[in-house]
Amino acid sequence: MTSSFFATTLLPLALFVIMTGLGLSLTMADFRRVLVYPRGMVIGLGNLLLISPLLAFLAAVVFRLPPELAVGMVLLGAAPGGTTANLLTHLARGDTALSVTITAVSSLAAVITTPLFLGLATWHFLGEQTEAQIDMTRIVLRVLTITIVPLVFGMLVRAWAPGFAKGAEPWVKRVALVFFVIVVGGAIYEARNEGLNMLVAVGAATLTLNLCAMSLSWFIARRAKLDLRQSTAIAIELGVHNTTLTMAVGAMIAPVYMIPGAVYGIQMILTASVFVWMIGRRNAAETP
Template identity: 55%
Template sequence: MSDSVFILVLLPISLFVILFSLGLALTLDDFRRVVVYPRGVAIGMANLLVISPLLAVGLALLFKLPPELAVGMVLLGASPGGTTANMLTHLAKGDTALSLTMTAISSVAAVFTVPLLLDLATQWFMAGDAQYTVAMGPIVVKILLITLLPLSIGMWVRSRAQAWSLRNEPLVKKIAMVFFVLVVFAALWAEREHIFGNLASVGLAVLSLNVLAMGVSFGIAKLAGLDGPQSTAISIELGVHNTTLAMAVGAMVSATMIIPAAVYGVFMFFTAGAFAKWMHARNS
């Protein structure tokens, strides 16, 4: 598969299917639930929007990643929670309702937060390189189309055909998972030369981000007085990102920027799955 086919065809289609499947699982009550869990949502969103990007920046500097990979790390840290986080939270006996709410809100907020952090990261790591000047307007519009449009369509279908949505949601999620696996391996193959040249540093960086983000967010949630299921939901939300969105946004600037998210997509199921299994026993 050529890079252009991957970037122009498979990546947008995969993101559309993944976010449509999320929308199919959401109702307006998932957004209203912020009133029910104000502290849990506030702490979870603070972790997603502040702690995770800062960890990504720190690790990019620590591992001395090349500029494009460093920006890709920040995009990864800035990306919202993924749909798989909700499933793993359920398996871990965590607060699935809180997980759904955080995924919904962070996916909408990503329209503004992801391009903002992309701009800041590009200015920081690529200062003076005119080739990578980010035009915020077009990127915001593109992110709006590739995130809110499929999410809204999924929610609209759920509201108009609830019985059909509930019956077919598991199938749509399985299809979304197939697309996710395809897009991760297509990204790894398309950028294999760059990956092999930076495999050790990128692999250690994204694995560190995954483990640190889950550990730090769990600790913050517990220190804030949240219970085990809520802390579990927040931690898994920080461990399972929508890496397809991070890749799609990175590809708008440079194909190399997709590498951290692609490599992260391989690791996150093993680490987050192990954490979910451990918390299942603790939350039972």
């Protein structure tokens, strides 16, 4: 395992700031929206928690990634939605409330789903012996500490000091964005010894995952007769993951596990921005 400052300090700190920022924007009403938007929530979470990891597994197999990178791909696919998805959904005039709710619920579920899919991927691609060497209890506790704790902390601040939370939220989000850029660059630097060819191979796999996830989730949402704004939110949620969480968990094992998340972190902003530009005008035309 890497013991670098980046892996042990910067990554967890970045994720703490990002999740605190999400918490500052949430109230209990956001979680009650699960009942308000049952069909949208079921489809969105089903895509995110089941279809996305499956697509990541298929991409790893199709592109014949080395075992460690294949595990990193599945870990990426199992990551919850990211706070950037909420901003992009807003810019696309999608259903921001639905987006925020999916992000919040999937972040809570990540305590279970992330270690679960990590274990399954490790068993499949690396074998039982390697799986036994990974301390899943430690990973579960780490995910809990760096996701749920700051999320709850941010929500408590929002509840106890709403004025302060409202003023602090945009600043926290700016700091989180800076951290995100540093984290992506740092993860690629940490894995520099893995070679350019490996980065190219991963880039093709992650881009395929990104495009397939967004396209398939959009198709499913539209076939389920969700409106344009809800379909937009679900497609962006499937395209924009919490890659910082992916890298933080991967760093607990070895730097190579962070590569898919780092590469995807760059790609997802580009592809999602194009989608926002394309669908935003359509949503604006149909929004009363």
